[in-house]
Amino acid sequence: MTSASLNIGYRTPIEPPIVNIDEPAMLDIQWNDKFSVGHERIDHEHQVFLDLIRNVAYAADHHFPQERITRLLEEVRKYADFHFYSEENIMLDNDYPDYEAHHREHKLLLFRLDDKLCELRKGDIGLHEIVQFLFEWFALHTIASDRKLANHVLKHNPP
Numbered sequence: 436m437t438s439a440s441l442n443i444g445y446r447t448p449i450e451p452p453i454v455n456i457d458e459p460a461m462l463d464i465q466w467n468d469k470f471s472v473g474h475e476r477i478d479h480e481h482q483v484f485l486d487l488i489r490n491v492a493y494a495a496d497h498h499f500p501q502e503r504i505t506r507l508l509e510e511v512r513k514y515a516d517f518h519f520y521s522e523e524n525i526m527l528d529n530d531y532p533d534y535e536a537h538h539r540e541h542k543l544l545l546f547r548l549d550d551k552l553c554e555l556r557k558g559d560i561g562l563h564e565i566v567q568f569l570f571e572w573f574a575l576h577t578i579a580s581d582r583k584l585a586n587h588v589l590k591h592n593p594p
Contacts, residue, residue: 464489464570470577472585477525480518481577487511488569495562504562508552511569515545522584529588537580544572 466485471478491507499507519541526534551568554560 464492470574472577472582474525474585474588477522477581477585480521481573481581484511484514484518485573487514488566488573491562491569492566495566508555508565512545512548512552515548519545522581525588526584529591531584531587533583533587537584540576540580544576547572 464485466482470481470485472481487507487510491504491511494504494507523534523538523541525531526537531537548568551560551565555562555565
């Protein structure tokens with residue numbers, strides 16, 4: 436994998452977004468066992484990711500300065516990229532048969548996040564829409580794709 440392929444979809448550094456702070460962003464997002472995939476490392480990284488989403492929602496609801504919100508969104512973007520790379524290493528280490536499809540899903544999710552962040556910068560969407568997108572992405576991807584990966588790893592490497 437080349438270094439260029441690691442940045443697919445990542446167009447430009449995040450610029451300060453135009454944030455409509457009148458819109459509510461906070462969701463009641465709590466870690467729940469339904470998000471657990473049964474793989475300690477993946478579950479830990481998912482808990483961190485969920486906490487980052489909560490930080491963005493909190494910052495929006497408490498009218499943090501745009502510069503701080505920008506940094507939080509950049510942290511989410513960078514952590515998502517790290518987490519996907521980490522998961523893909525687990526896939527490769529365990530001869531995961533759906534690696535290519537899962538890898539493409541990761542690239543698509545990062546591309547969609549970059550698009551949402553661009554829309555936010557232009558003022559086309561509000562911060563609450565970013566939070567909603569992140570949580571839905573987290574919940575759906577975790578419950579479907581990541582659970583399938585964890586089941587494969589546990590099946591081939593019982594505790």
